[in-house]
Amino acid sequence: MRIVSSLLLVAAALAYPWLVPNYYLVYAGVLTVMYAAMATSWNILGGLSGYVSLGHSAFFGLGAYGTGLLVARLGWPWPLALGVSTAGVALFAALVGVAAVRVRGASFVIVTIALVSAMNLLAQGWRSLTGGSVALQVPSPFAGLHRGQTHLLFYHLFLALLAAVLLAWWLISRSRYGSGLRAIREDEDKAESLGVPTAAYKVVAFALSALFVALAGGLYALWFGSLDPIFVFSVVFGASMVLMSLLGGRRHLLGPLLGALIVAPAGEYFLIALGETQIHLTATGVLLVLVVLFMPEGILARRWRRDHNRRAPQVLRRSDGGA
Amino acid sequence: MITTAGLRKSYGGVTAVRDATVEVLPGKINALIGPNGSGKTTFFNLVTGLIKPDSGTVHYRDTDITGRSPHRIAHLGLGRTFQLCRIFPRMTVLENMLVAVRRTRLRELLAGIGNPAEIERARGWLRRTGIEHMETAEARELSYGQQKLLELAAVLMAEPELILLDEPAGGVNPALIERLVTLIRELNAEGHTFLVVEHNMDMVMGMSDHVIVFDRGAPICAGPPRQVRSDPRVLEAYLGV
Numbered sequence: 001m002r003i004v005s006s007l008l009l010v011a012a013a014l015a016y017p018w019l020v021p022n023y024y025l026v027y028a029g030v031l032t033v034m035y036a037a038m039a040t041s042w043n044i045l046g047g048l049s050g051y052v053s054l055g056h057s058a059f060f061g062l063g064a065y066g067t068g069l070l071v072a073r074l075g076w077p078w079p080l081a082l083g084v085s086t087a088g089v090a091l092f093a094a095l096v097g098v099a100a101v102r103v104r105g106a107s108f109v110i111v112t113i114a115l116v117s118a119m120n121l122l123a124q125g126w127r128s129l130t131g132g133s134v135a136l137q138v139p140s141p142f143a144g145l146h147r148g149q150t151h152l153l154f155y156h157l158f159l160a161l162l163a164a165v166l167l168a169w170w171l172i173s174r175s176r177y178g179s180g181l182r183a184i185r186e187d188e189d190k191a192e193s194l195g196v197p198t199a200a201y202k203v204v205a206f207a208l209s210a211l212f213v214a215l216a217g218g219l220y221a222l223w224f225g226s227l228d229p230i231f232v233f234s235v236v237f238g239a240s241m242v243l244m245s246l247l248g249g250r251r252h253l254l255g256p257l258l259g260a261l262i263v264a265p266a267g268e269y270f271l272i273a274l275g276e277t278q279i280h281l282t283a284t285g286v287l288l289v290l291v292v293l294f295m296p297e298g299i300l301a302r303r304w305r306r307d308h309n310r311r312a313p314q315v316l317r318r319s320d321g322g323a
Numbered sequence: 324m325i326t327t328a329g330l331r332k333s334y335g336g337v338t339a340v341r342d343a344t345v346e347v348l349p350g351k352i353n354a355l356i357g358p359n360g361s362g363k364t365t366f367f368n369l370v371t372g373l374i375k376p377d378s379g380t381v382h383y384r385d386t387d388i389t390g391r392s393p394h395r396i397a398h399l400g401l402g403r404t405f406q407l408c409r410i411f412p413r414m415t416v417l418e419n420m421l422v423a424v425r426r427t428r429l430r431e432l433l434a435g436i437g438n439p440a441e442i443e444r445a446r447g448w449l450r451r452t453g454i455e456h457m458e459t460a461e462a463r464e465l466s467y468g469q470q471k472l473l474e475l476a477a478v479l480m481a482e483p484e485l486i487l488l489d490e491p492a493g494g495v496n497p498a499l500i501e502r503l504v505t506l507i508r509e510l511n512a513e514g515h516t517f518l519v520v521e522h523n524m525d526m527v528m529g530m531s532d533h534v535i536v537f538d539r540g541a542p543i544c545a546g547p548p549r550q551v552r553s554d555p556r557v558l559e560a561y562l563g564v
Contacts, residue, residue: 176437
């Protein structure tokens, strides 16, 4: 039954662009799937190790600008630009991670905010390279397609990315490495005293998480075609990943996806209903506060715990969802 | 087994441990006692790498482990529990046990949690500590005493030679203390060395081979329980006479 319902959901996700009446809803679908992929990527670090980063949009922006610049300025083929840019960002994240994960809790959050703010300033200030606030224009790699067809194509590319990130999260959560990350989330000193090399585990999680977010950034650059530092290096953008994960349930494989399915369309709705106001930012902030205060475990955690407790004891009952 | 020389640690103007030169005897049950605030737990944290000393050295067998990270020290064969019981509350009892299994190769890291041999070994320790019936429960569902036993069982899962227990009897009922003492004696007979910080003097004097006494951050006396009990420096530290 579970397999059948899963297959139906996958089929519905694949068929979505043909089920909706116009290309605007396909565009909204691309955004939603992109957010879902990013929130799930964020959750490799935030959900498994408990380290909350508000600065993951730094990696999105770097992935976007890296890919965009290689395509627009050097004329590289887009798959190569995407791969090189993503690998570069992952390496950068590993280096930053070595320093960043030395601090915990609120200090770590502040370090990540500082990172994205620094990247924002750099991208805005280095106009000769990035175009600054004028925005960098990235030529579409699929120039023969009209805008609607491009949405259709990128919807499926982002869907493939989402599938890859979900698979990665699932594999990590079931592995001994994932068990070590969860131990870090529960009590880092205790984990260390039991022989878990916590610093190395955290750096790898940080880099892996950044890798997938950078990939999303690169795809975004190719899809959207215009990069503005204020948007791609935005703390609010990074906070959206956190909100989606918390709302859906960051201890669960599908939690960030569920969060994205609620938050991303809601954001689009606010934009249409209220125009180019900043009300959607207020709504994001209010929702984040409400979730943290009243539902810190998210929607799926409640449901999962109920089902989990109903099950008969197993050889190794797992404490996190998604297995 | 553990030898410290001139170990010192200060926090601002307060010296928590000063000039601590201590020897932990191999194969024995060593106890570390002293009044509250005498530096016992700080000494534990210095030995296990949780905090770095300002000066002095820590040797484990012939290896200088001063300032090494806790996980590296754990890999050498030192296991520890904490003063306030620390477990992974939202992981199951069995998962708590399996965290302690050492993983080094990439293939091991990516493998599923716990192979059958490891799970069986974990169950063996849970049986010995008497909490095997709780293996699928989340650790936070256990009573405080059971959590103490789980903490010890998880340490044993890492196969340490030297086990440092920080107040194992604290907040535990007398029946459980009896079980703990029996287990410590059995494990000692099997070759494990212990260093136990404890305020329960009946327990300390009853089971220890070697007692080290701390006062105001420094060791003041060490020897067999009978000798330590009658040492005037110890009486002064505890009773002020």
